Amino acid sequence: MKKWEKYYIGITGAIFIITCIISIIFWRNVSHLSEVTVVIIKKILCIIILLIVVAMAVYVIILGIINMKRGMHNIKKCDDELFTKIDQYKKCWGEDNNYYIKQIEIINLLYKKNGKVDELVKNKEIERLYARADFLLVQNSLYDNLTTCFSSLVISVIASFVCQMMQCESVILMFVWMITILICFFGIVLSRYAKKGHDGSYRYYIDEYERKLLMEKISGLENELIITDQDEQILETKQVVINELIEIRQKKKFKKQKEKLETDIKQVGQLNLCMGDYTTYYIQKINIKGVSGCLVYDLEKGKENNYMGELNLINEDYSILYQILNRYDLISYYEREK
Template sequence: MKKWEKYYISITGVIFIITCIISIIFLRNVSHLSEVTVVIIKMILCLILLLIEVAMVVYFSILGIITMKRGMHNIKKCDDELFTKIDQYKKCWGEDNNYYIKQIEIINLLYKKDGKVDELVKNKEIERLYARADFLFVQNSLYDNLTTCFSSLVISVIASFVCQMMQCKRVILMFVWMITILICFFGIVLSRYAKKGHDGSYRYYIDEYERKLLMDKIRDLENELIITDQDEQILETKQVVINKLIEIRQKKKLKKQKEKLETDIKQVGQLNLCMGDYTTYYIQKINIKGVSGCLVYDLEKGKENNYMGELNLINEDYSILYQILNRYDLISYYEREK
């Protein structure tokens, strides 16, 4: 929920609560007031309630417009600089053979071995690949979804006509109604096939082709994403820290404190702590407010500080993690580790 939404709902809610309290006080003391005063207060309270209703209607209208605008944007655009190179060639004035060839050539260029998409796989940017796969899925399913919704709407209208027809006493009129309904029904069903493809376009085959190539890349990356037992310990430590920070945030009252904690939580989530091979490192167990965790130190250099503190941690990400742990007094060392 955005800030303007929070403020809008909060202000409207406060006004509503105050109005309710005033109304209760007014009802309990109405006998002590003159008729003119009672009428004026009632009008004021009714006006305030009306304004609250209007405010909520305006809010949901704005929210609906924003939601529809966002939905239209997500249908039309992928919002990824790399894949925009494919989508920019989709605009044309009439699709022909050359149009489809050009689309396939661009897709093959980006998805070729060691191409631009392989760079995403190499960098393990799976979120961008998922986002593109979802975009292509939406593109392919949009036509069927719209057709299904339209057909359902028309069929419901036809069903209402059938109910009216059943009440008709004249046989001729009932026959006319039946013929009209049948024509409408088959017209709706067959209209989908009036043009070949999706309303005369075969572009969905292009999207299916790209999605097939993309899903192959995603599966390759998914199969590569494996971790060691030590990595699992590190990931568990990371999650424990996130959980503890969330608990602290829930107890804070001040907005600035909450925002600072939210920043730290996101930062911890983005830390790259898994090393894979730990033969030259030392895994030091730590106590995170009653939960076991671990930090990773340089095996040789860490001896000088007994694998404790921020000094000689293996990289900058671990230093950031230690600073956050220390900032909120979350870290302590087991006696046996000293």
């Protein structure tokens, strides 16, 4: 929720509560007031309530417009610098054979082996790949969705005419209505096929082709994202810390404290803690508010500080994790067995 929404709802809610309190006081003391005063107060309260209703209606309308604007934007644009290089070639004045060839060529350029998309795969930027896949899916399904919605609307109108027709006493008029309705029905159904492709465009084939290449890249990346059994306990530690920070954040009352915790939660979520091979590392068990977790230290260097504290953790990400744990007093060490 944005700031203006919070302020808008907050102010409107405060006015509503104050109005309710005044109304209760008024009705309890109405017998002590003159008739003229009662009428004036009633009118004022009615006006205030009307203004509150109008304010909420305006709020809903504004949200509706914003959502429609956002929806139109998401339909038209992918909002990714890399894939914009593909979408910029979709603008033309009439589609022809050269237009489709140009589209396929630029797609093949970006999706070729060791190309720009492979860089995303190499960097494990799966969110950007998912966002593009979703965009292409929306592009391919948009025409069918709009056609279905329009057909459903027209058919519902036709159905209402049928109900009215059944009440008609004239057989001839009923027959004319029936013929008209049948013509309208088949006209709506067949209008979809008046032009080949999607309203004369074959661009959806281009989007399907790109999505096929993209899903192959995504599938390959998904298959590469594997962890070891030791990595699993590291991920569990990370999730335990996130859960604890969220719980702390929910108890805070001040905005700055909440924002700081939100930043720390996001930072923990972005830490790269999994190492895969731990043969040269020491996994130290820690206690996170009664839940078992672990930190990873350098096997040899960690001996000097008994694998405790921030010193000799294997990388900067673990140092950040330790600092956050220490900041909120979440960490303690188990007594080591002798």
